[in-house]
Amino acid sequence: MAGRAVPAPMEVAARALEAVPAGADAAQVTASRERSLVLRFAHSEPTQATSVDDLSITVCVVRDGRTGSASTNRLDADSLGLCARSAAAAAEAAARSGAPASFPGFPPTAAARAHEGYDVDTARLDPRVGGEALSTAFASAAALGAEAHGVWTAGEVQTAIASSSGLAAVDRVTDALMKVTATAPDGRSGLATRAAVSARDLDAAEIALRAAEKATFPGEPLRLPPGEYPVVLEPPAVADLVDWLGRLAFSGLAYAEDRSALCGRLGTRVASPAINLSDSPRYRGTLPRAFDAEGVPKAPLPLIQDGVAHRVVHDTRSAALLGTTSSAHALAPGGTGLPPAPTNLVMVGGGATDEIELCAGVERGVYVTRLWYTNPVRPRETLLTGVTRDGTFLIEDGRITRPLLDMRMTDSVLGILGRVQALGGRSVLVGDDHWYGRRFATGVVCPPLRAGGVRFTA
Amino acid sequence: MLALLEELVDSASGRSEYADVRHVRSRAERVSTRNGGVEAATHDEEEGIGVRVRVGGAWGFAAAPGSDRSAGEDALERALAAAEAGPRGAGTPLAPEPPARGRHVAPIGGEDPFAVALEDKLTVLLAADEGVRTDPRIAVSSAHFLAFREERAFASTEGALLEQVTTDCGGGIAAVATGGGETQLRSYPASFRGDVAQAGYGHFRGLDLVGHAARVADEAVALLSAPPCPAARTTLVLDGGQVALQLHESVGHAVELDRVLGTETSYAGTSFLSPADVESRRYGSAAMSVTADATTPGGLGSFGWDDEGVPAQAVPIVREGVLRGFLSSRESAGQVGLARSGGCMRAAGFARQPLVRMTNLHLEPGDAGTLEDLIAATDDGVYMETNRSWSIDDRRLHFQFATEVAWEIRGGRLGRMLRNPSYAGTSPEFWGGLDAVCSKPAWRLWGVINCGKGEPGQMMRVSHGTAPARFRDVQVGVA
Numbered sequence: 001m002a003g004r005a006v007p008a009p010m011e012v013a014a015r016a017l018e019a020v021p022a023g024a025d026a027a028q029v030t031a032s033r034e035r036s037l038v039l040r041f042a043h044s045e046p047t048q049a050t051s052v053d054d055l056s057i058t059v060c061v062v063r064d065g066r067t068g069s070a071s072t073n074r075l076d077a078d079s080l081g082l083c084a085r086s087a088a089a090a091a092e093a094a095a096r097s098g099a100p101a102s103f104p105g106f107p108p109t110a111a112a113r114a115h116e117g118y119d120v121d122t123a124r125l126d127p128r129v130g131g132e133a134l135s136t137a138f139a140s141a142a143a144l145g146a147e148a149h150g151v152w153t154a155g156e157v158q159t160a161i162a163s164s165s166g167l168a169a170v171d172r173v174t175d176a177l178m179k180v181t182a183t184a185p186d187g188r189s190g191l192a193t194r195a196a197v198s199a200r201d202l203d204a205a206e207i208a209l210r211a212a213e214k215a216t217f218p219g220e221p222l223r224l225p226p227g228e229y230p231v232v233l234e235p236p237a238v239a240d241l242v243d244w245l246g247r248l249a250f251s252g253l254a255y256a257e258d259r260s261a262l263c264g265r266l267g268t269r270v271a272s273p274a275i276n277l278s279d280s281p282r283y284r285g286t287l288p289r290a291f292d293a294e295g296v297p298k299a300p301l302p303l304i305q306d307g308v309a310h311r312v313v314h315d316t317r318s319a320a321l322l323g324t325t326s327s328a329h330a331l332a333p334g335g336t337g338l339p340p341a342p343t344n345l346v347m348v349g350g351g352a353t354d355e356i357e358l359c360a361g362v363e364r365g366v367y368v369t370r371l372w373y374t375n376p377v378r379p380r381e382t383l384l385t386g387v388t389r390d391g392t393f394l395i396e397d398g399r400i401t402r403p404l405l406d407m408r409m410t411d412s413v414l415g416i417l418g419r420v421q422a423l424g425g426r427s428v429l430v431g432d433d434h435w436y437g438r439r440f441a442t443g444v445v446c447p448p449l450r451a452g453g454v455r456f457t458a
Numbered sequence: 459m460l461a462l463l464e465e466l467v468d469s470a471s472g473r474s475e476y477a478d479v480r481h482v483r484s485r486a487e488r489v490s491t492r493n494g495g496v497e498a499a500t501h502d503e504e505e506g507i508g509v510r511v512r513v514g515g516a517w518g519f520a521a522a523p524g525s526d527r528s529a530g531e532d533a534l535e536r537a538l539a540a541a542e543a544g545p546r547g548a549g550t551p552l553a554p555e556p557p558a559r560g561r562h563v564a565p566i567g568g569e570d571p572f573a574v575a576l577e578d579k580l581t582v583l584l585a586a587d588e589g590v591r592t593d594p595r596i597a598v599s600s601a602h603f604l605a606f607r608e609e610r611a612f613a614s615t616e617g618a619l620l621e622q623v624t625t626d627c628g629g630g631i632a633a634v635a636t637g638g639g640e641t642q643l644r645s646y647p648a649s650f651r652g653d654v655a656q657a658g659y660g661h662f663r664g665l666d667l668v669g670h671a672a673r674v675a676d677e678a679v680a681l682l683s684a685p686p687c688p689a690a691r692t693t694l695v696l697d698g699g700q701v702a703l704q705l706h707e708s709v710g711h712a713v714e715l716d717r718v719l720g721t722e723t724s725y726a727g728t729s730f731l732s733p734a735d736v737e738s739r740r741y742g743s744a745a746m747s748v749t750a751d752a753t754t755p756g757g758l759g760s761f762g763w764d765d766e767g768v769p770a771q772a773v774p775i776v777r778e779g780v781l782r783g784f785l786s787s788r789e790s791a792g793q794v795g796l797a798r799s800g801g802c803m804r805a806a807g808f809a810r811q812p813l814v815r816m817t818n819l820h821l822e823p824g825d826a827g828t829l830e831d832l833i834a835a836t837d838d839g840v841y842m843e844t845n846r847s848w849s850i851d852d853r854r855l856h857f858q859f860a861t862e863v864a865w866e867i868r869g870g871r872l873g874r875m876l877r878n879p880s881y882a883g884t885s886p887e888f889w890g891g892l893d894a895v896c897s898k899p900a901w902r903l904w905g906v907i908n909c910g911k912g913e914p915g916q917m918m919r920v921s922h923g924t925a926p927a928r929f930r931d932v933q934v935g936v937a
Contacts, residue, residue, distance in 0.1 A: 004522070004532040037540065038914050042721040045547040049540035050914060051520035052809050053532070056504060069500040073523040083503075090499035093576040099584055102495035127543030134544045149724040151913050181724040189723070258597045258636045336498035337490060372727070373849045377860055377937045378878065380641040385858050385937060387851040389727075406851060408858060408882075410937050434725070436915040457936055458856060458882060 009033050009160035016057050017162045019084035026062040028163040028333050034439045036155035039130040044138040044147045059087040060333040065101020066094035067334035104320045109167040112297035117288030119198035122174040123156040133204040140208035146182040146215045153177050154199045155439045161295040171290040175441035177431040178202040182211035190214025191390035195431025195443050214391035219402030228453045230365035232358045237368045239430035239444035245413045246342040248379045252314035253339040256321035261382045262309050270309045271417035277304040279342040285429045285445050286344045296328035315340040349447035350423025358450040360398040367393040382413040408458040416451050424448040463613035466530040471615040474511040478614040481507050482808035489579050489603040491587040506808035509533040513541040515549020521809035553791035553799045557617035562762025564624040566658035571605035571627040574659050579603045589671025590633045593679050598634035602651040618767035628654030631667045635678035642681035646670045648699050654905035655756045687879040689935035693839030695928045702904035702922035703845040708885040712854035715790035716814040726911050727852025733794045739781040742889025748776040752817035758905050758919035759817030768801035787814050806916035813912050820923035824895030829926040834870040841865045842879045858882040880937040896925035
């Protein structure tokens, strides 16, 4: 859909950079334009449709090792000037405060590599494409007597960074996601989801059918008592765990502050030898990015290899605490309030064909489609709690036999990864669709897996 | 601005069954220190126009930055296209609402937080941060200031024409202690950057962060060597802040009528309640009375009108343990046959459409006196304070929460400090065990600034009025 005339992000970034008052040691301007369309549905009817087209800038100024930031989406000269002066005044106030310097300055400029994370057709954000996907999903769910609830979304984000050190970098990405939660007449539910760079890769019929098959799986749901069970986790459940692991254990700030599960454990075995985890911004199937929030070019970074922890991720501020350099994982320029985190986690698959084959090795266990409301209980132990949802089944004698009532899992992510017995061979992108504020689509590429002795507390 | 909004709804009126247009200007100031340094000093602002239309029973919403006609027209065209893209919906009639006109400026009772110099805020934060760093085992000290202002204008095709301004302010401190493989956290006055209210700078100043810094640090360090909270079924006393979290998660979200009706099934989830439960379902004990009140002075969920133009009101949710009502919008109210919306439609900023949200959800005070009185009246149990972790299922039925700290209660007195306290239960059974709520003087508002809902996601600020409370027969030590 064509919107009104909007200047290019780099043009706006350059204008804002010129407006930064003299006296700053360094300055960086990030201009980001989001165009997005989100179509929600419930009970096989559309419920909400949200179209956003917004361009905002963030100015980050460095003064004597302290930073100040300001942002606006008002793009006239006066507003850009006010924003730049506000950031500079904040940096000056911080410098005058007497607080020790904590930001070493923006990293040197370097060219980012191209990627394949942009699809022209998806960037058109044609609402009819989404509307057709909804109609298809409704019909597919109805064929099994189920209703469809969920979301179809597509977005284009253009990001430009200009800095006083000469950086002028532009990135364009698209992303698309469709998630269907099918509900059966008896109230049971099933989930299927797909994310990709291109909306063409979202097969609404297949997604809705898979969700409906789970919702309508025959049998009365059984309640399992709390205890330890072997599990087969679908990619959405694996992605949830691995995403938390990335934020808790692999945060360079947590590591530098002695809060990470990996403190004193880099170079040692922290997971099963079958586990290989990396942050790979151009891996096939991921949502690529060219650079991080400080303009540092993204590059693959091994995190766990053959079960051995190798690296944590850094932005400029956390790297300085350990005397190292950024690994291109800044989420905010100057590290202002957001710690560094992986954005392109990839877990390598194994030898099992699919979830069915993974179940074959389980005498009595729990099949988990997804986890919900996972939150850390004790971050240093990577101990999480969350509930299963939208497709929990009993595995008996190597096959799925009946639905289970949802259960609460309370276990350590590294503990579960240490008990992995087998991995599926096909890794898929699990998109994270619950960003707040500006669209920042990320995802985890991972396979299904089987693990032993996972703790369920209710 | 109002004239432009009126022109836009005039343009929309012939092309939709209903339309409303909002112009929102938002400002936020966030200042924080970490380990003695300035971690963040940011000032963010944005403004834009959001247009919501209903065509053939289907909703469309679009947002564009700015405040001029072209922004509004662009948003209107995209909203219409979005509404027309999908299959047609049923189009339940909206609950009727007389079109309101007026202006509301929320009183802040003192100094404008945006007018106070950054240097003054940094002076307080750095002093508090330094006050936390009293022991080498303190790995992280932090202090936070937050301020938000929203200026909203609203017009609808039914003739509503409104303006309102709200200002929120607050802050907090935290200490992270590490040692012996343990990491422990203490915060004041609440976790997750502190406590925020619809108030002026005086609220932040009144928190006295510096005065509480040493205690926060001492407790964080003491937790490193405290015994773990044992597993037991026992009596649980919660501080007001944890009661607020409990109320938010196991009552507030459960009574959102969109969830009850299944229209949030895929993301936020549903509810264990049904519309037919009103006036009959027992939610808790007779000590439990809950009210959603968008008129509470200082509440983050207080306003003149919601984002559908419905006036702020107080809605009974639970009375003496029985469910009495839901949080509703005009559409959801119409779906269940309510005469009027409860006025709970709220949107985060200009670029999001309104959703059914909490306003200020209160647990009404009881007659148990002060916290000290309540402890003294408890023979045996555990007292837990300050939320640390929370998780609840998608029907808002089974929960597991953890707090930063706990103490044994023995013979009406606090005993040993306990680390890693947690508890779990199911909502009606847990609230059924409520047998005492402290009295009005112990009742206060707790601000929650990170209530997430919707796709695309929206963070909403809400408040909960609570007092410390006692719950019988609760499973503690679950994680």
